[in-house]
Amino acid sequence: MNTKIYFFCFFLLCCANFFGQSSYRYGILPAINLNTDLSKKWSVNFKTEARHIFQEKTDNVVNRRQEYIHTDFSLIAAKKVGIGNKLSVGFLARVRPNDIHKRFIQQYTLVRNYDGYRMAHRFASDQTLEIKNRVEVRFRYRTTFEIPLQGKSVDFKEFYLKVNHEILNRFENNSYDLGLRVIPLLGYKYTDKSKLEFGLDYRLNSFLKSGPNHTSWVSINWYLKI
Template identity: 35%
Template sequence: MKKGLVFLVLVLFVVSVNGQTSFTSGWLPKVVVSAKTSSTTKWVNSIEAREVFYEDEFAFSHSLVDVSSIFSIKSDVNKSFNVGYIIRFKDDDIIHRTVQHFNLVQSFDALKLGHRFGFEQFFESGAKPQYRTRYRASLEKALSGDKVDVKEWYVKLSNEYLWQFNEEDLEVRLSPYLGYQLSKKDKLEFGLDYRLGKLLDTPKKNSLWFRTTWYISL
């Protein structure tokens, strides 16, 4: 697994260097608040900002804010479906997004392997609707024991592929995180979020974000 990860990072680096003309970096702070509405359903709300520190040169700017509301339905112990709505505020533009996700979690002793398959639709005034599909694989492991307990650390690694139908654009994301279980009701995660877009075109679009997420369960 480690060799495969190193190989993937090297491939992404080589691809990004060839023909690279743009690079963006910044911070993605996010707060996620969830509440169970029944034994099989959950309501998840979040707010995320995008603060740019570097865009071909060092310059701080506020890019956007995403506000989301998602309803999750658990169909099995390890399976769930998500349907929701995300509104994005970017400059003077407002972008509406509807999402449908299928989630599958597999447990292997001290490891958790997650899969997410998703479809998304984007709507914006004065623009044609956009459609995207995505697949994400994630691996989570407790750093002490077989499961994550309160006041314990864990690591998470995710690899995601996004396909934009209208623009025929492929994007790859690689995200290593370090998490800490603050209590039974909340946890913190922080790490890096590397994105390589326009993978089938030239020039490529690169971005590297420092991400911090606070998860709160009510």
């Protein structure tokens, strides 16, 4: 019960800030995830994700605009290192209209089965090379819950609820920022190799130092195993 109250208070706090002096923007975030097993231990994930903005508010000015922001392309190689555990390294290219950011990714994931739900933990770090040789380093922790909506586990042609909660620690030029993400998604499993998810990707940044910066994306994910 305490956890529910915590989440409810957190949600109210976010809403209060959202309509206050903070800045915000929202848009759409479609993504395609392709996964393939190279052997019994090794697998590869290729992901592409685009961002398109619909509206933003900065300095108390609301700006309605349709603007393409960027597209990410990432390739991650993972090795099974234990029972339900994977160690992965990868590279991401963020392609913007005028430049490309490069990011190196390292992550460790654990997936656990429980009676009636599954839970995953992801510990990750990444280093982004930006313009003028600036480097942004992030340490991230994400918890993911998968809750079947039609049975004890998610079978094909069934719906499920997926909730991600992530904490991001960002370091750049001797400055620190804390980010939070909450991503509730409704998923549908066509087959064991194909899933579609739809939901909200809510991000909160810069709330430690200045006015909080809210970002909300309509998230559409397609996971395909080949």
